Amino acid sequence: MTSNIQRKVFQNPPIPIHSTRDVCHYSRADFYDFDMERGKITDYHRQRNLLVGEDFIVSLLKGLEHExxxxxxxxxxxxxxxxxxxxAVLFQSWFQEFYGLTLETSNLGFAMETWWWPYTAQGWGAWSPNLSNRDSGFFYVDLYDSAVAKSLGYMGKPVCHLYAGILAGFFSIAFEQNLCSxxxxxxxxxxxxxxxxxxxxxxxxVAEFWIASGANANEIAERFEAGEMELEPQSSVAAGVV
Structure with missing residues (x-):
C-alpha cells in the first residue's frame, strides 16, 4: 500500500547543542514568572498562563455544548x-534559539520531547509518541493524565478533541504534511x-467509521497494520445464505 505521508528525513545533529542545564526548566520556580502585583503568570517562553481548576474546564466544555x-x-x-x-512555528523559533538546532538537524525523539515537556509542566499530561508506522502513513500518540478527560470523568466516549487538534496542527507543520487526528x-x-x-x-x-462500528484501538491498529483501508465492511461470500 502506498503511504499517504511523505516521510520527512530528520538527521542526527551535525552541531553540538548547548548545555541542557540552561534550557530544561522543569521546576516551577524556573519555568514560571509569577508577577503578583500585576496578577500575571508568564512562562520561560514569554507566554502568558492561567491557573484554572477542573470546574473551569468542565464549565467551558459544557458551555460550548449548550451553545x-x-x-x-x-x-x-x-x-x-x-x-x-x-x-509549531513558535517551537521551531525557541528550539533554534535555545539549542541551536532545527527539526531537520535534531534527533527527532529529542525534538519531540523538547516540544511537549512544557505542556507537561503546565498540567496537560505526559505523552508517548509512537512514530514507528510513519512509513505506512499513520502513527500514534499516547496521552497520560489528560486535563480534559480527568476533569470530565467517565463519559463513555472520546472527549479530548482539543488535544487531537493540537497534535494534528503541530505535526502538520513539523512534518510539512496535511495531517488529521x-x-x-x-x-x-x-x-x-x-x-x-x-x-x-x-x-x-476510516478509523472513525470503525470506531462507530464498535472497533477498539487495538483492532484499528491491527487493521491498519494489515493494510486495510475499507470504509464499508467487506461482504461475506455467504451473505444471505440460510
Whole structure:
C-alpha cells in the first residue's frame, strides 16, 4: 500500500547543542514568572498562563455544548488545530534559539520531547509518541493524565478533541504534511490512557467509521497494520445464505 505521508528525513545533529542545564526548566520556580502585583503568570517562553481548576474546564466544555450542541467537539478540534500550528512555528523559533538546532538537524525523539515537556509542566499530561508506522502513513500518540478527560470523568466516549487538534496542527507543520487526528481510546471511556491516531483525512475517516462500528484501538491498529483501508465492511461470500 502506498503511504499517504511523505516521510520527512530528520538527521542526527551535525552541531553540538548547548548545555541542557540552561534550557530544561522543569521546576516551577524556573519555568514560571509569577508577577503578583500585576496578577500575571508568564512562562520561560514569554507566554502568558492561567491557573484554572477542573470546574473551569468542565464549565467551558459544557458551555460550548449548550451553545453549539454536537458541534462542540468539532469546534474544540479546530481551536486545537490552529493552536498546534502556531505552537509549531513558535517551537521551531525557541528550539533554534535555545539549542541551536532545527527539526531537520535534531534527533527527532529529542525534538519531540523538547516540544511537549512544557505542556507537561503546565498540567496537560505526559505523552508517548509512537512514530514507528510513519512509513505506512499513520502513527500514534499516547496521552497520560489528560486535563480534559480527568476533569470530565467517565463519559463513555472520546472527549479530548482539543488535544487531537493540537497534535494534528503541530505535526502538520513539523512534518510539512496535511495531517488529521482522532482519539481512538480515551480515559473518559474507561481506558487507562488516551490514544490518538494521526494520518491523512481519508485514514482518519476510516478509523472513525470503525470506531462507530464498535472497533477498539487495538483492532484499528491491527487493521491498519494489515493494510486495510475499507470504509464499508467487506461482504461475506455467504451473505444471505440460510
Amino acid at each position: 453549539v450542541g454536537e458541534a462542540a467537539g468539532w469546534l474544540c478540534y479546530q481551536i486545537g488545530y490552529e493552536w498546534g500550528k502556531e505552537d 482522532t482519539e481512538i481510546q480515551c480515559y473518559a471511556m474507561g481506558n487507562e490512557f488516551c490514544r490518538f491516531l494521526l494520518g491523512s483525512e481519508e485514514r482518519i475517516q
